[in-house]
Amino acid sequence: MQVTMTVNDVEVTREIEARLLLVHFLRDVLGLTGTHWGCDTSNCGTCVVWLDGEPVKSCTVLAAMAGGHQVRTVEGLAKGAELDPIQQGFMQCHGLQCGFCTPGMMMTARALLDRNPDPSETEIREAISGQICRCTGYATIVRSVRWAAVAEAQAAAQVTETTESSEAGEIDNAGQPAEAVA
Amino acid sequence: MTTVHERVDTFHDNDQKPVGYGRMLRKEDPRFLRGRGRYVDDVQLPGMLHLAILRSPVAHARIVSIDTSAAEASPGVKAVVTGAMLAQQNLAWMPTLSNDVQAVLATDKVRFQGQEVAFVVAEDRYAARDALELIDVEYDVLDPVIDARRALESDAPLIRDDLDGKTNNHCFDWETGDEAATEAVFARADVVVSQDLVYPRVHPAPMETCGAVADYDAVDGKLRLWSTTQAPHAHRTLYAIVAGLPEHKIQVISPDIGGGFGNKVPIYPGYVCAIVASIVTGKPVKWMEDRSENLISTGFARDYIMRGEIAATRDGRILGIRTNVLADHGAFNGTAAPVKYPAGFFGVFTGSYDIEAAYCKMTAVYTNKAPGGVAYACSFRITEAVYLVERIVDCLADELGMDPAELRLKNFIQPEQFPYTTKTGWVYDSGNYEPTMRLAMEMAGYDELRREQAEKRARDELMGIGIAFFTEAVGAGPRKDMDILGLGMADGCELRVHPTGKAVVRLSVQSQGQGHETTFAQIVAEEIGIPPSDIEVLHGDTDNTPFGLGTYGSRSTPVSGAAAALVARKVRDKARIIASGMLEVSVADLEWEKGAFHVAGDPGRSVTIQDIALRAHGAGDLPEGIEGGLEAQICYNPSNLTYPHGAYICVVDIDPGTAQVTVRRFIAVDDCGTRINPMIIEGQVHGGLTDGVGMALMEMIAFDEDGNCLGASLMDYLIPTSLEVPDWETGFTVTPSPHHPIGAKGVGESATVGSPPAIVNAVVDALKPFGVRHADMPLTPSRVWDAMRGQARPPI
Numbered sequence: 001m002q003v004t005m006t007v008n009d010v011e012v013t014r015e016i017e018a019r020l021l022l023v024h025f026l027r028d029v030l031g032l033t034g035t036h037w038g039c040d041t042s043n044c045g046t047c048v049v050w051l052d053g054e055p056v057k058s059c060t061v062l063a064a065m066a067g068g069h070q071v072r073t074v075e076g077l078a079k080g081a082e083l084d085p086i087q088q089g090f091m092q093c094h095g096l097q098c099g100f101c102t103p104g105m106m107m108t109a110r111a112l113l114d115r116n117p118d119p120s121e122t123e124i125r126e127a128i129s130g131q132i133c134r135c136t137g138y139a140t141i142v143r144s145v146r147w148a149a150v151a152e153a154q155a156a157a158q159v160t161e162t163t164e165s166s167e168a169g170e171i172d173n174a175g176q177p178a179e180a181v182a
Numbered sequence: 183m184t185t186v187h188e189r190v191d192t193f194h195d196n197d198q199k200p201v202g203y204g205r206m207l208r209k210e211d212p213r214f215l216r217g218r219g220r221y222v223d224d225v226q227l228p229g230m231l232h233l234a235i236l237r238s239p240v241a242h243a244r245i246v247s248i249d250t251s252a253a254e255a256s257p258g259v260k261a262v263v264t265g266a267m268l269a270q271q272n273l274a275w276m277p278t279l280s281n282d283v284q285a286v287l288a289t290d291k292v293r294f295q296g297q298e299v300a301f302v303v304a305e306d307r308y309a310a311r312d313a314l315e316l317i318d319v320e321y322d323v324l325d326p327v328i329d330a331r332r333a334l335e336s337d338a339p340l341i342r343d344d345l346d347g348k349t350n351n352h353c354f355d356w357e358t359g360d361e362a363a364t365e366a367v368f369a370r371a372d373v374v375v376s377q378d379l380v381y382p383r384v385h386p387a388p389m390e391t392c393g394a395v396a397d398y399d400a401v402d403g404k405l406r407l408w409s410t411t412q413a414p415h416a417h418r419t420l421y422a423i424v425a426g427l428p429e430h431k432i433q434v435i436s437p438d439i440g441g442g443f444g445n446k447v448p449i450y451p452g453y454v455c456a457i458v459a460s461i462v463t464g465k466p467v468k469w470m471e472d473r474s475e476n477l478i479s480t481g482f483a484r485d486y487i488m489r490g491e492i493a494a495t496r497d498g499r500i501l502g503i504r505t506n507v508l509a510d511h512g513a514f515n516g517t518a519a520p521v522k523y524p525a526g527f528f529g530v531f532t533g534s535y536d537i538e539a540a541y542c543k544m545t546a547v548y549t550n551k552a553p554g555g556v557a558y559a560c561s562f563r564i565t566e567a568v569y570l571v572e573r574i575v576d577c578l579a580d581e582l583g584m585d586p587a588e589l590r591l592k593n594f595i596q597p598e599q600f601p602y603t604t605k606t607g608w609v610y611d612s613g614n615y616e617p618t619m620r621l622a623m624e625m626a627g628y629d630e631l632r633r634e635q636a637e638k639r640a641r642d643e644l645m646g647i648g649i650a651f652f653t654e655a656v657g658a659g660p661r662k663d664m665d666i667l668g669l670g671m672a673d674g675c676e677l678r679v680h681p682t683g684k685a686v687v688r689l690s691v692q693s694q695g696q697g698h699e700t701t702f703a704q705i706v707a708e709e710i711g712i713p714p715s716d717i718e719v720l721h722g723d724t725d726n727t728p729f730g731l732g733t734y735g736s737r738s739t740p741v742s743g744a745a746a747a748l749v750a751r752k753v754r755d756k757a758r759i760i761a762s763g764m765l766e767v768s769v770a771d772l773e774w775e776k777g778a779f780h781v782a783g784d785p786g787r788s789v790t791i792q793d794i795a796l797r798a799h800g801a802g803d804l805p806e807g808i809e810g811g812l813e814a815q816i817c818y819n820p821s822n823l824t825y826p827h828g829a830y831i832c833v834v835d836i837d838p839g840t841a842q843v844t845v846r847r848f849i850a851v852d853d854c855g856t857r858i859n860p861m862i863i864e865g866q867v868h869g870g871l872t873d874g875v876g877m878a879l880m881e882m883i884a885f886d887e888d889g890n891c892l893g894a895s896l897m898d899y900l901i902p903t904s905l906e907v908p909d910w911e912t913g914f915t916v917t918p919s920p921h922h923p924i925g926a927k928g929v930g931e932s933a934t935v936g937s938p939p940a941i942v943n944a945v946v947d948a949l950k951p952f953g954v955r956h957a958d959m960p961l962t963p964s965r966v967w968d969a970m971r972g973q974a975r976p977p978i
Contacts, residue, residue, distance in 0.1 A: 036223075036440070040895075041896055043897055044389060073217065077216075078216060091207055097695035097696070098438070099214030100388075100440030101389050102215065124904075126905070132389065142904070
């Protein structure tokens with residue numbers, strides 16, 4: 001069957017087997033190997049990507065089900081050369097070791113900050129509780145997400161200061177990702 | 183709030199450390215953060231085929247027949263291979279790391295559920311899996327041996343009838359210590375406490391499962407193998423032995439590895455199958471196991487049934503420790519342990535205490551379970567040893583009515599006794615235990631915790647405080663004592679400084695997340711003054727790195743880290759000679775500081791390491807007898823193991839209504855000698871502590887009486903998530919290793935070793951009002967519930 005979806009803002013159309021899992025479509029067909037395959041049973045979360053802005057475990061989504069939808073993977077997290085604050089936070093706070101769970105953790109964490117810019121430690125732990133990390137013991141992941149939250153709050157404060165001394169119109173178009181949410 | 187002891191300084195008197203260790207962000211992170219890690223399953227080669235393995239559904243059976251015709255006709259299938267076909271090429275069996283043999287594909291019998299029976303090679307992974315369903319195997323099911331206690335009974339079914347003359351399921355016996363001397367101290371002791379303990383079978387379950395991509399080029403006879411291995415060089419040698427390929431035509435590449443924890447030390451049948459498949463089909467072949475395959479067939483850990491006995495005076499002086507162990511090694515002895523240490527380093531079961539006598543007797547048996555016994559950050563069975571001693575010391579404290587911290591403090595080996603030879607013959611290199619213990623107690627607020635506990639007990643609330651103090655033996659190991667299948671446990675290192683003063687260092691060890699690209703750059707930078715950012719660390723490719731035994735048993739920093747420091751010093755020694763020529767002074771008149779040599783008493787006359795590198799590669803004259811270039815290679819043979827130690831305190835609360843254990847606080851004070859990158863050390867400790875919570879409270883690979891694995895998915899085998907663990911509290915002391923070039927001891931497994939007894943001790947402490955003296959792991963709610971009702975039972 002043919003499937004068309006938008007992955008990291010790029011529309012792709014491919015001929016696939018109907019039973020192909022989204023994780024294998026991303027990895028084997030599109031070559032986006034940042035999304036990992038760890039358990040097949042939705043327990044480990046190394047395969048988390050966004051489907052229309054919501055984190056999903058791509059080992060339990062058929063590629064066909066993503067047809068007509070927006071998919072975002074870890075490869076679509078940075079804005080060009082600039083790392084997303086979540087990525088910076090993981091680096092600053094040693095939120096990764098082997099790196100295998102990291103893409104899924106970051107996708108979930110980014111989604112958390114998008115709906116809750118100032119999460120508590122408990123809220124962060126709950127958000128990532130469907131994902132397993134065997135290396136870090138989670139504390140540094142929690143710190144990484146908090147680092148990003150604080151960094152974004154500080155950046156927003158700076159933007160606000162700038163806004164007060166400039167025309168609002170310049171800011172409205174600045175730095176907003178072009179992704180559409182269906 | 184840390185106690186920092188003086189570091190051993192192995193430099194020349196006038197040499198200053200140029201760069202300094204310390205927290206440094208990881209050089210390897212950017213690629214992982216962008217999803218550009220390079221794991222084995224990310225390898226895509228033109229024309230690559232996919233391999234899937236048919237596994238036995240039963241634990242013990244004779245294979246009557248295998249019909250592969252329907253599978254061969256399945257769409258996309260390129261080959262179907264059985265054990266009988268491998269046997270024709272003499273490839274059906276392979277050596278294990280313990281001098282046993284293991285079936286690559288079963289020929290005569292299957293001996294555990296999940297054993298490899300046949301494989302399919304097809305155009306994609308789905309087609310390969312489809313064809314597995316079409317292979318028809320007829321089994322004549324035999325009674326299995328599942329309980330290790332039954333393995334040596336006279337009527338137990340014989341598992342290893344493949345071994346000539348084998349008439350029972352005995353694997354090996356091993357003993358250490360002095361039986362008579364131990365009996366004597368037990369006979370005169372005021373108090374003897376005995377406790378049966380089970381350390382259940384658990385599984386490392388790294389997030390990346392095991393797999394390989396084999397690419398055999400028939401024209402030049404070269405095999406390239408990307409595989410999930412912690413020991414690429416050792417694997418290369420073994421492939422040469424197994425497959426009969428010349429070793430110089432084998433390149434093993436261990437790219438980014440998604441966690442190892444020992445699970446990726448052994449050679450698995452799947453790797454060999456992928457090699458065979460590539461040779462047979464003439465194409466690259468990828469094999470990636472799924473999670474269930476990983477849990478049911480690859481290297482497990484533990485599975486020790488132990489009796490611990492401790493003898494002491496009435497006032498709490500420990501006199502002797504004795505243990506008897508029944509070890510379940512599964513169907514094949516696949517343990518990775520040095521040849522002379524069939525039980526690994528279990529011999530350190532005397533712990534951190536100055537005692538008079540010790541004795542250990544062990545019997546290992548075969549059962550119809552998966553082979554292995556290597557893994558899960560175990561430092562060669564030290565995890566079991568530390569659990570044993572730290573649990574029975576707590577039992578003794580209970581018997582004596584002493585505080586468990588006080589009992590430990592009273593019996594520690596004292597600083598002036600190091601190097602200390604234990605009663606089982608190990609030479610602890612250095613240690614200063616009391617400050618470590620005191621720091622942990624101070625961080626925990628130990629006395630206040632005990633007061634809180636007393637108040638809660640008065641209100642029938644269940645709170646427990648558990649202590650564990652461990653000494654590990656890591657960094658295997660000295661050539662005279664240790665080898666794996668005849669390979670000495672040394673590590674090589676090569677350092678090249680390029681003309682512009684940038685450097686590349688090549689390691690024989692390999693990273694599964696430990697951050698070698700950062701730590702080793704720091705080690706070399708410290709010695710030679712080139713910034714870590716200018717040092718490229720290469721590892722995990724046997725064609726491009728010197729020989730060495732790999733990363734496990736916390737051996738990277740103790741062995742390979744020493745090699746890296748020493749090779750840098752070797753290069754610096756040559757640089758010093760070149761500098762003497764450039765500055766026209768004698769070598770003795772040069773002082774080294776922050777990456778430059780200057781003339782003693784005249785700091786203005788100096789040359790940097792970068793200046794020297796350019797001269798070394800340039801056209802100008804070099805001192806007589808000095809070759810051009812600035813590079814060196816060494817092979818480091820450690821003179822002893824290193825012995826990190828640590829004090830852990832765990833605080834748990836137990837819900838009396840549900841028996842759910844919550845780890846409220848965990849204080850970990852580690853002493854791993856010289857600390858290179860504290861950020862990475864903290865990460866290693868955090869990960870190990872989480873492993874400990876898993877083993878103590880959640881994880882167990884259980885089997886039913888037919889040998890069905892009951893932990894075959896992550897729905898059944900429970901691993902801690904962010905909700906089961908607290909925010910860790912860590913501290914450190916520094917007692918450098920006297921024999922290691924930079925005084926470092928290694929830390930990779932300390933927390934995995936030390937945390938389970940601390941947690942179990944805390945749970946047992948919480949359950950004291952119920953008269954509980956011991957309860958075995960995993961302390962799940964149902965098992966704690968039973969203990970609260972006086973019905974604690976072993977998990978197997």
